[in-house]
Amino acid sequence: MAEEKLPTRAEDFSEWYNQLVLKAQLADYAPVRGCMVVRPYGWALWENITAALDRRFKATGHQNVAFPMLIPRSFIDKEKHHVEGFSPELAVVTIGGGEELAEPLVIRPTSETIIGHMWSKWIQSYRDLPVLMNQWNSVVRWELRTKLFLRTLEFYWQEGHTAHATREEAEFETRQMLDIYTDFAVSDAAIPVIPGKKSDAEKFAGADTTFSIEAMMGDGKALQAGTSHFLGQNFAQAFEVRYLDQNGQLQHCWTTSWGLSTRFIGAIIMVHGDDQGLIMPPKLAPIQVVIVPIYKTDEEKSSVLDAARKLNAELVKAGIRVKLDEREGQSAGWKFNDWEMRGVPVRVELGPKDVAKQAAVLARRDKPGREGKVSAPLADLPVTTEKLLAEVQQALHDKALNFRKSNTHDTKNIEELKRAVENGFALASWCGSADCEAKIKEETRATMRCIPLEQEGQAGECIACGKPAPERAVFARAY
Amino acid sequence: MAEEKLPTRAEDFSEWYNQLVLKAQLADYAPVRGCMVVRPYGWALWENITAALDRRFKATGHQNVAFPMLIPRSFIDKEKHHVEGFSPELAVVTIGGGEELAEPLVIRPTSETIIGHMWSKWIQSYRDLPVLMNQWNSVVRWELRTKLFLRTLEFYWQEGHTAHATREEAEFETRQMLDIYTDFAVSDAAIPVIPGKKSDAEKFAGADTTFSIEAMMGDGKALQAGTSHFLGQNFAQAFEVRYLDQNGQLQHCWTTSWGLSTRFIGAIIMVHGDDQGLIMPPKLAPIQVVIVPIYKTDEEKSSVLDAARKLNAELVKAGIRVKLDEREGQSAGWKFNDWEMRGVPVRVELGPKDVAKQAAVLARRDKPGREGKVSAPLADLPVTTEKLLAEVQQALHDKALNFRKSNTHDTKNIEELKRAVENGFALASWCGSADCEAKIKEETRATMRCIPLEQEGQAGECIACGKPAPERAVFARAY
Secondary structure: OOOOOOOOOOOOHHHHHHHHHHHOOOEEEOOOOOOEEEOHHHHHHHHHHHHHHHHHHHHOOOEEOEOOOEEEHHHHOOOHHHHHHHHHHOEEEEEEOOEEEEEEEEEOOOOHHHHHHHHHHHOOEHHHOOEEEEEEEEEEOOOOOOEOOOEOOEEEEEEEEEEEOOHHHHHHHHHHHHHHHHHHHHHHOOOOOEEEEOOOOOOOOOOOEEEEEEEEOOOOOEEEEEEEEEOOOHHHHHOOOEEEOOOOOEEEOEEEEEEEEOHHHHHHHHHHOEOOEOOOOOOOOOOOEEEEEOOOOHHHHHHHHHHHHHHHHHHHHOOOOEEEOOOOOOOHHHHHHHHHHOOOOEEEEEOHHHHHHOEEEEEEOOOOOHHHEEEEEHHHHHHHHHHHHHHHHHHHHHHHHHHHHHOEEEOOOHHHHHHHOOOOEEEEEEOOOHHHHHHHHHHHOOEEEEEEOOOOOOOOEOOOOOOEOOEEEEEEOEO | OOOOOOOOOOOOHHHHHHHHHHHOOOEEEOOOOOOEEEOHHHHHHHHHHHHHHHHHHHHOOOEEOEOOOEEEHHHHOOOHHHHHHHHHHOEEEEEEOOEEEEEEEEEOOOOHHHHHHHHHHHOOEHHHOOEEEEEEEEEEOOOOOOEOOOEOOEEEEEEEEEEEOOHHHHHHHHHHHHHHHHHHHHHHOOOOOEEEEOOOOOOOOOOOEEEEEEEEOOOOOEEEEEEEEEOOOHHHHHOOOEEEOOOOOEEEOEEEEEEEEOHHHHHHHHHHOEOOEOOOOOOOOOOOEEEEEOOOOHHHHHHHHHHHHHHHHHHHHOOOOEEEOOOOOOOHHHHHHHHHHOOOOEEEEEOHHHHHHOEEEEEEOOOOOHHHEEEEEHHHHHHHHHHHHHHHHHHHHHHHHHHHHHOEEEOOOHHHHHHHOOOOEEEEEEOOOHHHHHHHHHHHOOEEEEEEOOOOOOOOEOOOOOOEOOEEEEEEOEO
């Protein structure tokens, strides 16, 4: 595999992405159109993502649960915006156990409806609130244009669902989970994101308000990397989720939902990757350090492998995810390329001269050539490596942030916006009307990504209609 | 909830089980017949089970992956025993995105077929072997008679799948995974199990040989708690999973699969539970220790809660899964009953007198009354509790093993076997013929559970036909 060269990102970003996902063995195409198989290297990355998020969810009082994948078709119809949003995308089970079903079932496209149904049974009193739940599962949406990780018929995610006594609490929760996504993206994935509010046209079907984190990919396009929805009382009314308050009055709950999916793997690939392949952020990397032994003679092999195995054991003991590449029949150079393509953040090169000096060469994946190399004593390697991983983590974040900054432009009219979104984000004042939003989209093929929570600069006149605009929004072409 | 009394196990074991699952909030019935919702307390138990197994799988070189849930209908037909086994149980998707599908898709009942399909692409050479994979997911089988955890349309499990160059390696793997299940059941779930080989009538559809671990429930019935299959070359031939060996010859792979599901939660409930409710084995318990503060006056409340919170923090620090029950408006006695019903292995009672003495009372869930209580200094509690949890773990195992031994009988004829399986296991010599097996089943409603790997005693004449029997088998009524 490693011999076939990837196209460069400049040549064909989309094809660079498709080939890299296959070549790095993150995922493959399944026999059913639009479905994917996530291979060990891709799933190990997802497991690290889930662990990083799950820790944060549990620390804020959420509990994991499992609602079934099969939902009565009629449930989807109960909330009118929800049914409009999801009806065209459903996978429908009509036969079970060899017989036609009296009522067709759908495979969940998301679980608000079935959760609402169960909550109406479980929630009786204000004492039962808040209910803070999350589930790790997969959902199915019948997408027409698919791309590995970014848009597949079945995808993996977590969906959080909470019910509260008051609007304020539910709004707080919605924002808290957005903050958690932001912190995860920035701190663990080294991806700078813009947290903000979606327009009505772009929000979740059934939500009062949707918030998202938006990231800039290596081609300047946007990717929505996580969403948090304030659902108001929409689902509580549709499914009669009610509680007796402290005065004995029956009230509808206020609910939220929030999700982050295997799309995020696409973001990691497209934010950090370069023409040589993946670059994994150290905190999430399935393999943080690879040790490549270098030798020619049998005698060299024996002493180098001895030292390499000892080093491997010490790095494991230090809690570092390390792999010793002992593959026979491949040159050290071939292995360097292979692990570079797979994005391992730090490579340790260990040859006979290094062993003689009781040292090793450490090479950073994010800095090519001599600039990214240092020699360090073997005895210090657990500490040196830990430090280097932290440096790579920070450097990846800073590089992505600089890239986004230099490809984000203030725009004063639609022509400027159109130019800006050719290879980046446009900031523009927007009056808030759906008509103006639609006009911008039609003329530029860019969508409103979000109204950033942190507004930079002063809003002026709406870029589309010229009326006074309360806020500035981010526009971009998007995945 | 806690006021309604459970039926005793002697009165109605099945109803005791059903009510306990609901009352302890492990799971609930979903709106679709035969599906379940796993609630936070039940899912936390499953998470501890998955962690205990996943650690063992990874330590033996297995990697997690995710194959899609949707499989072309035609795949199921490719292996002739497999299609016979699973055709009647399939859930079929016939509509996607609003349109009738050209080829119907099934929701995986298990993943041998789609994995075989992908392996035929990925595996080329002996260098690619062995392939050692596992996935945590849910599968759907259209069961007619369902029971929470024990048999549901959708259930959660792990399915391991491996491919090997030789029969010997695949056979070794099959037995290794059986050993891992046995070790997990005994060491972590405190459930003594009998590892053994299934008869041809009871084996997995598509396997050459199926091994299982069998456990005795509190009513003397058997539950198959995990299975490991040697699949020979059946799926490799059906899906053309082949490799070039070291001599350049094309060979079919030898494959295995193995699984353990949410059924296992049913086993934990039915092995350890008593008339007061659940008893969780400490190593898997979502909550290992509950602290119940006892007070009457506001002054007492303040000093007791202070001490309880401090103790809680210390137990957390010691790595113990602890909960401090600060619920208002419920008496300490009510809380004792509630946590007993939910099976928390150790309760810490902390009242004003205890605080004055800087001590607390520890009560074991598995020993009722005074016998299970000890007082210990607060300062020692992290150590005392850890020790007590280990004692409870061992005691639960020993009690279950004694129960099984005293309800397992050597039987010399079908009448004896029939009596033995009224409330336990029967050991009987069996010639190995399917006819004899069918005859025993018809006359006693007991099935052959397994031929234990460790044969106790000497096989004699077949209990059904009187011919010489090579081995003794376990017969029982089963879940």
